[in-house]
Amino acid sequence: MILSITTLIVAAFMFTSCGAPAANNAAANNSNKPANAANTATAPAADAAAIEADLKKLVTEYAASTSKNDVAAYEKATTDNFMFVSNDGSVYTKAQRVDSMKSGATKYDSLTYDDLNVRVNAEGNGAVVIGKATVKGTNMGKPIDETVRVTQVWSKTKDGWKMASLQATNITAKADDKKAEEKKPEEKKPATTPANK
DSSP states (O other): OHHHHHHHHHHHHHHHHHHHHHHHHHHHHHHHHHHHHHHHSOOOOOOHHHHHHHHHHHHHHHHHHHHTTOHHHHHHHEEEEEEEEOTTSOEEEHHHHHHHHHHTSSEEEEEEEEEEEEEEOTTSSEEEEEEEEEEEEEETTEEEEEEEEEEEEEEEETTEEEEEEEEEEEOOSOHHHHHHHHHSOOOOOOOOOTTTO
16 A cells, blocks of 8 residues: 555656646747747848958058067967968967067068958958068078068957968969960961871
8 A cells, every 4th residue: 555655656746747847848948939039140241341441451550560570569460379381381380470570580671562352251250361472581580582472361359350370472473474374375286187197
């Protein structure tokens, strides 16, 4: 008899405990619908034109401050995990670049950018800038006087836009040579005839 009563109590407890969560789940599901609907709403599109203008200005400011060997401006313009890949393939951290600038191993006489192309991601918090840099001075102890193609990755942080990486690539093909190749007519090969064989 005690066993029967115990079994009934356990069954009643299980029945009531199983029923309650179902009701709570239904209420919870209904209360979550507006929150979930808000989470799936699309964010407004980033103003790519405004971001492009901002980044072109920042790139110009970066070039001007770098030409003056302004270490504080360099530190402010770059992320803490900034990486630089030079045109010889060497990779440097922000700390290495800062140390090099402070020691004088990196010292710029001039740095200018042109032919800038900015691509902004859809969220408006990242961008890639590709352009040409004309640079004279010393970079990481090596003399430089060249024009290179650069790729910069920019990230929007809580402190504004900062450069996360920079890669310089030697320009080996000349645009004029490429255009000349495009305009050059194809050479016609002589037709193969039995007499030519």
